[in-house]
Amino acid sequence: MPTPELLSTRSARVAAARRLAKRNFRGKDRLFLAEGPQAVREAAGHRAGGSPTLVELFATVEAAERYADIIGAARDAGARVHLAAEEVIADISTTVTPQGLVGVCRFLDTPFEEILAARPKLVAVLAHVRDPGNAGTVLRCADAAGAEAVVLTDASVDLYNPKAVRASVGSHFHLPVAVGVPVERAVEELKEAGVRVLAADGAGDRDLDEELDKGTMGGPTAWVFGNEAWGLPEETRALADAVVRVPIHGKAESLNLATAAAVCLYASARAQRASGGCRSVTES
Secondary structure (H helix, E strand, C coil), X not given: CCCCCECCCCXXXXXXHHHHHCHHHHHHHCEEXXXXXXXXXXXXXXXXXXXXXXXXXXXXXXXXXXXXXXXXXXXXXXXXXXXXXXXXXXXXXXCCCCCCEEEEEEXXXXXXXXXXXXXXXXXXXXXXXXXXXHHXXXXXXXXXXXXXXXXXXXXXXXXXXXXHHHHHCCHHHCCCEEEEECHHHHHHHHHHCCCEEEEECCCCXXXXXXXXXXXXXXXXXXXXXXXXXXXXXXXXXXXXXXXXXXXXXXXXXXXXXXXXXXXXXXXXXHXXXXXXXXXXXXXX
């Protein structure tokens, strides 16, 4: 069995990776951590601007043997691979129960201008979203629904927060994400690009089911989702073309952010793929 080469948590390499748990160091180094086999596998296969996203990988001996394919993919991508003692991985990891793989990745956010230039048909805009777990889950929902992009406004959580990265389960590496965009600019420029902007809010004056029945959901659409606790402020709702609520047919008081986002995004995805929608039925 191979011997770990990194045995001390005081190693300079370990210290450099460990500090990426803090936002200011992530921003300074433009690097973030991806933990677990799924995230590391996606990172190893991802390239941004012609450069590999995964630059370094720390693995326990057990994980390296169990996930030999991931180790191989990381090496093929040019990443430095280090076999490390379990206590070293635990020191770098931000989880209670590390899975033995921690990758160091380059930032991969996309300029908002590039997203607009691609003429997206379905976009999720996270405005004032502060909980990293919710942000990552909405990113995962947007990916699953076939959205072309996600936009995090300047009042939202850090895209590279470890909890957000874990919650996205690899979706960080699947679709373009713009960060730090003022919500006013995001809405205005999406409208100029021919995208209908809908604000999701439980107090909306329009019902999602009724919008689907009326056939208004088939065109390019951006959904704006707000803060977990207090939703969208009035000034943000006023920017949208319409404020839409997800109907509550049972006795639940409300839906949480990620669930509401999934419902809205899938409603748009289905309408866009239906006859008369902006995507063909056979488009993937």
